[in-house]
Amino acid sequence: MSGQSLVVPGEISPKLSVPGNIRRPEYVGKPAPTPYTGPEVQDAETVEAMRVAGRIARRAMDEAAKHIRPGVTTDELDRVAHAYMVDHGAYPSTLGYRGFPKSLCTSVNEVICHGIPDSTVLNDGDIVNLDVTAYIGGVHGDNNATYLVGEVDEESRLLVERTRTALDRAIKAVRPGRQINVIGRVIESYAKRFGYGVVRDFTGHGINRSFHSGLIVPHYDSPHATTVMRPGMTFTIEPMLTLGTYDYEQWDDGWTVVTKDRRRTAQFEETLVVTEEGAEILTLP
Numbered sequence: 001m002s003g004q005s006l007v008v009p010g011e012i013s014p015k016l017s018v019p020g021n022i023r024r025p026e027y028v029g030k031p032a033p034t035p036y037t038g039p040e041v042q043d044a045e046t047v048e049a050m051r052v053a054g055r056i057a058r059r060a061m062d063e064a065a066k067h068i069r070p071g072v073t074t075d076e077l078d079r080v081a082h083a084y085m086v087d088h089g090a091y092p093s094t095l096g097y098r099g100f101p102k103s104l105c106t107s108v109n110e111v112i113c114h115g116i117p118d119s120t121v122l123n124d125g126d127i128v129n130l131d132v133t134a135y136i137g138g139v140h141g142d143n144n145a146t147y148l149v150g151e152v153d154e155e156s157r158l159l160v161e162r163t164r165t166a167l168d169r170a171i172k173a174v175r176p177g178r179q180i181n182v183i184g185r186v187i188e189s190y191a192k193r194f195g196y197g198v199v200r201d202f203t204g205h206g207i208n209r210s211f212h213s214g215l216i217v218p219h220y221d222s223p224h225a226t227t228v229m230r231p232g233m234t235f236t237i238e239p240m241l242t243l244g245t246y247d248y249e250q251w252d253d254g255w256t257v258v259t260k261d262r263r264r265t266a267q268f269e270e271t272l273v274v275t276e277e278g279a280e281i282l283t284l285p
Contacts, residue, residue: 006262007108009251010118013075015101016082018091025135025211028096036210041232046139046208047273047282050234053090054141054271054282057134060084061143062285064104064132070124070150074106077130078117085134093133093140093211100255105131105144110262112240112248113202114255124150127160129267133211140211142236143283144269155243156264159196163241163266166190170219170237174229174272174279181225184218187239197246199265202257204236207271229274234282238269 018024027033042050064081082103085092092103100116107115107129108122115129122128131144146160166187173186183204191198198220206215218225219239244263250256259265272279 007111007120007258009253009256010120012101012116012118015095016079016103018086018095022086022089022091023135023138024091025093025097027098027211032098033211036213038209038213040206040213040215040234041230042208042234042273043232047232047234049137049139050141050208050271050273050282052141053134053136053139054143055284056085056088056090056136057132057141057143058283058285060134061104061130061132061145064130065145065147068122068128068147068149070122072122074108074115074117074120074122074128077106078102078104081130081132090134090136093135093142097211105129107131107267109264110259112199112242112257112259112265113267114257116253116255122149125152126150127152127156127264127266131269139209140207141283142207142211142269142271144238144267146266146268158194159241159243159264160266162190162194162196163239164268166239166241167237167268167270170239171270171272171279171281174274176229176231176274176276178229179225180217180227180229181222183237184225185221188220191241197242197244199240199242199246199248201248202240204238204269206233206235208234231274231276233274234271236269236271238267240265240267
């Protein structure tokens with residue numbers, strides 16, 4: 001372990017407001033979203049709308065990342081991303097999703113995913129993942145990235161670098177006619193070179209007019225992930241690699257997921273559409 005102190009829950013500030021003229025996803029104000037029953041293959045109009053949502057999500061994440069430094073709170077990063085999305089006519093997809101109280105997820109050090117922005121202060125040597133999803137035009141665009149805070153130890157820096165590489169390799173493996181499990185096979189085989197754990201219980205997912213369509217994209221070689229990729233399918237790939245075990249525990253807040261051995265973890269994510277040649281990233285800046 002890097003020697004940094006472990007993350008503990010901070011104080012959560014009140015929800016930020018969204019102007020009334022910005023369209024909300026159907027799940028806002030409900031305990032859960034309505035199950036998606038539409039197709040996984042999207043028409044050209046939907047894909048184009050997802051390009052717009054994806055660009056806003058990416059730019060909101062980039063804007064928040066500019067503020068990452070020792071001494072800043074994760075709540076401040078949430079405020080920045082929230083402001084960017086609403087200023088560009090988008091609703092922050094996580095805000096009100098199954099009761100989630102914030103406009104992005106901030107996962108620090110040993111937090112695998114779904115960290116709630118709060119009064120937690122980032123320290124020199126931390127790593128932090130920002131997970132931002134924007135809803136506009138009736139569709140979602142979802143991405144995340146892990147960032148270094150100040151001077152970070154070599155073990156953590158390499159974990160972050162290699163997790164991004166694992167995602168890039170997985171994207172290159174996307175082809176029409178291949179089964180979804182090729183994605184996890186590529187990620188797992190690369191992660192094993194370095195002895196990293198690959199988180200199994202949190203996966204990539206289908207995304208379109210629904211935040212989570214029901215399509216599962218594992219990041220390990222699952223024999224059950226036999227769905228065949230077809231042009232027009234839209235989904236995320238978001239590998240979570242760990243320095244130790246992939247086993248996890250969840251905080252009492254019902255969201256924050258941490259590695260069971262409290263060793264560090266990194267994650268990167270893009271939203272993709274399958275093309276005739278391979279994959280197009282929809283969450284480009």
